[in-house]
Amino acid sequence: MPEWPTADEPRVVIIGAGLAGCLLATLLGRRGMQVNVYERREDPRAAPPERGRSINLAISARGLAALDHVGLREQALSRALPMHGRMVHDPAGGRSFRPYSADGRRAINSISRSELNLALLDVAVKTPGVNVAFGCRLTHLDLDTGELRFATDEGPRLAQADLVLACDGAFSAARRTVTFRTGFTFGQDYLDHRYKELTIPARDGEFALDPDALHIWPRGESMMIALPNLDRSFTCTLFWTSEQFAALRSPAQIAEHFQAHYPDVAELAPDLVEDYLHNPLGSLATIRAWPWVHGGAAATLALVGDAAHAIVPFFGQGANCAFEDCVEIDRCLAESGNGWPGALAAYERRRKANCDAIAEMALDNFVEMRDRVSSKAFQAKAAAGHWLERRLPGRFVSRYELVSFTTMPYAEIPPRMRRQARLTALAAAGIAGLGAATVVGASRGGRR
Structure with missing residues (x-):
C-alpha cells in the first residue's frame, strides 16, 4: 500500500461523472464527505446524446443491488424493459426463443445508458457535499503535489486533492498519470x-x-x-x-x-x-491493470470501474461490475479501522480476481452468442442444463444465471462450473450405463 497523505479530512476528487462516478460520489457524500467531480463532457442535462454511442445497458441483479444503495432500484426498473431470454434469428429469417432461466421467470433489464446516467447524476448533485463540474478535461495530475489541471472553454482550471478516484472509463486520462510507473502492469487487448x-x-x-x-x-x-x-x-x-x-x-x-x-x-x-x-x-477492448491504487508524496490515485478493468459487453456486465466496485469501496470504508488506506487496500484485493473472472467470461460469451448458440449441440446442452436446474434447484445453476441473477462473486463462478460439469458427466455416464444394463438384461431375458 502506498504512503498515505496526512490530511485529517482528505480532499476527494472523482474524475468522470458517468455511471460509476455519479454512484460513487453519492455513496461518499452520504458518508459526510466533500467530493468534487470533474467531467470532460458538457452537462448531459442540457446536451443531446452522442449519435450511435449508446449500447443499451442490460442491468441485472448486481446493478440493481447497487442502485438500491442510493434508492434508485425501483425507478430504474420502472424505466426498463425486462428480457426473459434470447430470440435467435437464423439467416433465413426464422426465430427461436431461448429462456435465460430454467423457470423462464428471470429477466435482465434493457435500460437507456443516458437515462440511467441522468438519474444517477440527479441523485449525486442533490447529495450534500457533492459538487459536479462539466466541460473539464483532465490534462495534468501530479501525485507528488496533489495538483490537477483541467482544460475548459474558459481556460485552464486548477484543483487540489488528497485522493483522486479515476472513474473516467477505459481510456482514462487519470490512469495515464501512472501508466509508466515502475511496477504498474497495464494491457489493453x-x-x-x-x-x-x-x-x-x-x-x-x-x-x-x-x-x-x-x-x-x-x-x-x-x-x-x-x-x-x-x-x-x-x-x-x-x-x-x-x-x-x-x-x-x-x-x-x-x-x-x-x-x-x-x-x-x-x-x-x-x-x-x-x-x-x-x-x-x-x-472493443479488455483493459487489465495492476495495482489499482498509487500513492505520491501528496495524493493517492485509485482506479475504479472501466479505468481499472474494462471488459467487452457480451455478458452485459460492464456497468454492473463497475457498480459493484463502488459498493465495495463504500463497504470497505465502513469496515476499515484506519479509513481510506485500509479501505482502498481491501477494495483492490477483493475486486481484482472478480474482475479478471468476468473479463474472461465476457470474451467467452461472445463466442457463444455469435457461434455456439446456433449449434444443435449447444441447444441440447442448454436444455439439459435447464432440466437439471429444475430437478436440482439451488444445486445446479447455469453460468448465465449465476452471473446475471445472483451477486455471487464472479471469481467463484468458474470453479463452480467445473464442479457442475464433472457432476453432469458422471450423471450422464450413469444414465448411459443404466440404459446399457437395461438393454443387456432385456437381451439375456430374450435368450432365456
Whole structure:
C-alpha cells in the first residue's frame, strides 16, 4: 500500500461523472464527505446524446443491488424493459426463443445508458457535499503535489486533492498519470471486431420485434444484437470484424448485404443504410491493470470501474461490475479501522480476481452468442442444463444465471462450473450405463 497523505479530512476528487462516478460520489457524500467531480463532457442535462454511442445497458441483479444503495432500484426498473431470454434469428429469417432461466421467470433489464446516467447524476448533485463540474478535461495530475489541471472553454482550471478516484472509463486520462510507473502492469487487448449501431423504429406505434427478448443474429464470426427501448424502437448493434465493415461502402452494397444475411432486419429498418453510413465505429477492448491504487508524496490515485478493468459487453456486465466496485469501496470504508488506506487496500484485493473472472467470461460469451448458440449441440446442452436446474434447484445453476441473477462473486463462478460439469458427466455416464444394463438384461431375458 502506498504512503498515505496526512490530511485529517482528505480532499476527494472523482474524475468522470458517468455511471460509476455519479454512484460513487453519492455513496461518499452520504458518508459526510466533500467530493468534487470533474467531467470532460458538457452537462448531459442540457446536451443531446452522442449519435450511435449508446449500447443499451442490460442491468441485472448486481446493478440493481447497487442502485438500491442510493434508492434508485425501483425507478430504474420502472424505466426498463425486462428480457426473459434470447430470440435467435437464423439467416433465413426464422426465430427461436431461448429462456435465460430454467423457470423462464428471470429477466435482465434493457435500460437507456443516458437515462440511467441522468438519474444517477440527479441523485449525486442533490447529495450534500457533492459538487459536479462539466466541460473539464483532465490534462495534468501530479501525485507528488496533489495538483490537477483541467482544460475548459474558459481556460485552464486548477484543483487540489488528497485522493483522486479515476472513474473516467477505459481510456482514462487519470490512469495515464501512472501508466509508466515502475511496477504498474497495464494491457489493453483489442478485439478485431468493432461495433456500429442501427435502429429498428416502432411499427404502427408498436414494437416491430418481441420486446421480451434480447435479439441475436448469430453469423459465425460476427453477429448483431437488438435491445428494446421504451419508445418501442430497438437499438441494434453490429459486431463485425474490421474487414467486414470495410467491405461495405456503397448504399447498394449495404442494402444487398443485409437483404442476404439479415433479411428480417432489412424489412424493419427503413434508415438502415443511412445509419450504417453515418453512425461511428466503436472499438472493443479488455483493459487489465495492476495495482489499482498509487500513492505520491501528496495524493493517492485509485482506479475504479472501466479505468481499472474494462471488459467487452457480451455478458452485459460492464456497468454492473463497475457498480459493484463502488459498493465495495463504500463497504470497505465502513469496515476499515484506519479509513481510506485500509479501505482502498481491501477494495483492490477483493475486486481484482472478480474482475479478471468476468473479463474472461465476457470474451467467452461472445463466442457463444455469435457461434455456439446456433449449434444443435449447444441447444441440447442448454436444455439439459435447464432440466437439471429444475430437478436440482439451488444445486445446479447455469453460468448465465449465476452471473446475471445472483451477486455471487464472479471469481467463484468458474470453479463452480467445473464442479457442475464433472457432476453432469458422471450423471450422464450413469444414465448411459443404466440404459446399457437395461438393454443387456432385456437381451439375456430374450435368450432365456
